[in-house]
Amino acid sequence: MRDNRINEIKQDYDAIAVPKNLEERVKQGISRAKEKAQKKFYQQPVFWAKFGSCAVAAMAALTLITNFNAPIAQAMEKIPFLGSIVRVVSYRTYEENNDNMNAKISVPEIEAKNTSGEKNSTASKELNDKIKQYTDKIMEQYRADVKATEGEGKEDVLTDYKVVTDNSRLFSIKIETSISAGSSDTFYKIYHLDKTTGKIISLDDIFQKGSGYCNVITKEIKRQMREQMAEDNQKMYSIDDTDMPENNWQGITKDANFYMNEQGSLTFLFDKYEAAPGYMGTPEFTIPQETIQNIINPEYFVGN
Amino acid sequence: MSQNKIKQQVEDKILESYESMYRIAFTYVKNADDAMDVVQDSAYKAIKYAASVKKEQYIETWIYKIVINCAIDFIKKNQKEILTDIPEELERPAAPENEQDFDTIGALDxxxxxxxxxxxxxxFEEKKLEEIARILNINLSTVKSMLYRSLKKLKVELKKEVFNYEG
Incomplete structure (x- = not known):
């Protein structure tokens, strides 16, 4: 006994023809989500066990420092300065092809030299090994996908690298991977070598211990996201969604991908889907110096 | 409930209800290609975030919630494009499959x-008011007053049954 008008609309609604390939598209969406869940493990940096929260990470670092302060200080003195010569000297490309599945993974080889011109093989090896471990995981995952689909799937995996910071203090190299299988995904891992110590560093190192930098940066990035959305209604970030709060971006963690841009400003690079719908691509956010100047270790903040 | 089990149940439910998902999406975006994009994206999100469904009985609610949110997100982000795309749209011959008279659905605009x-x-989907409240994250009395307001806008003569009908 519903109203006629509603019934009329309902008839047209029921008559909406469902396209033949809808089922296939739905299944693609489902398998994509499952793949992504599986892939999570190799997107995590291999070396750093995930602590889960910034606070725990900072505490762990503090404990280490207090326990081993003296030996660390001694070790630091012994490390020769690398100077400014860190570069990519060559790369290898690993390629595998199946019917509709291809992987092309370029792995850079880095060489670090001390100011005297002498090769620092410890520093180079540590960085190269770490990158290789990471890219190996990507290749393994590709092979697992080939196996799982018996080579009948559709997948293109492309991994490449780019030096994103090369100033007097830091050498940062970005490993970029894009995977297309139905829809596409892009994710990054940036490695940083401290040229003065020859050590691989992380976000924790460039901030003062216990400074709560994750919260400060998260707040600033959210501010920029809101500002962009207010200025341009085509921009969208996964924050402040009260309908589906579980989809919201959870904020910066100590494993976040960052680099120093040419002005020496700290810049964060997001994976596709990390904090925005796919059409937003891989957004970047530069943190103004005044926002973080009280909590940084200033020696890392130098321009090119 | 284990995560894998819930994921499987969400998947089953999607495969069971993707035609409804499509019709809902179509009502918002009004063309087959975009509606399919919205449904695929919804299926992706529903599985990806399946862990946040706490109870089995809410799986359907969850899927409807996602498809409606995705459809609304889609039209929001395309509002500008649609306006500027009109000349091109006129030139493009309509695919036979999409030739359908949706004037009455257009009334919902x-x-x-x-x-x-x-x-x-x-x-159209014959959901109870309580389910609608959960899908849209609004309370029951708001659903009722919005339903009343919507019908008024559609110039539908109100009948008591509308509110008592339990589907």
Whole structure:
């Protein structure tokens, strides 16, 4: 006994023809989500066990420092300065092809030299090994996908690298991977070598211990996201969604991908889907110096 | 409930209800290609975030919630493009499959996005008011008053049955 008008609309609604390939598209969406869940493990940096929260990470670092302060200080003195010569000297490309599945993974080889011109093989090896471990995981995952689909799937995996910071203090190299299988995904891992110590560093190192930098940066990035959305209604970030709060971006963690841009400003690079719908691509956010100047270790903040 | 089990149940439910998902999406985006994109994206999100479904009985609610949110997100982000795309749209010959007279569905355009969702869910998908409240994250009395307001906008003569009908 519903109203006629509603019934009329309902008839047209029921008559909406469902396209033949809808089922296939739905299944693609489902398998994509499952793949992504599986892939999570190799997107995590291999070396750093995930602590889960910034606070725990900072505490762990503090404990280490207090326990081993003296030996660390001694070790630091012994490390020769690398100077400014860190570069990519060559790369290898690993390629595998199946019917509709291809992987092309370029792995850079880095060489670090001390100011005297002498090769620092410890520093180079540590960085190269770490990158290789990471890219190996990507290749393994590709092979697992080939196996799982018996080579009948559709997948293109492309991994490449780019030096994103090369100033007097830091050498940062970005490993970029894009995977297309139905829809596409892009994710990054940036490695940083401290040229003065020859050590691989992380976000924790460039901030003062216990400074709560994750919260400060998260707040600033959210501010920029809101500002962009207010200025341009085509921009969208996964924050402040009260309908589906579980989809919201959870904020910066100590494993976040960052680099120093040419002005020496700290810049964060997001994976596709990390904090925005796919059409937003891989957004970047530069943190103004005044926002973080009280909590940084200033020696890392130098321009090119 | 284990995560894998819930994921499997969400998947089953999607495969069971993707035609409804499509019709809902189509009512918002009004063309087959975009509606399919919205459904695929919804399926992706529903599985990806399946862990946040706490109870089995809410799986369907969850899927409807996602598809409505995705459809609304889609039209929001395309609002500008649609306006500027009109000349091209006129040139493009309509695919035979999409040739359908949707004038009556177009009548829903006078409603805002949430009101439209309420009409679709209540009358076309025959959901209970309590379920609609959960899908749209609004309380029951708000659903009732929005339903009343929407029907008024659609110039539908109100009948008592509308509110008592339990599907």
């Amino acid at each position: 006078i409603l805002n996005e949430k009101e439209r969702a309420i009409i679709i869910l209540r009358f």
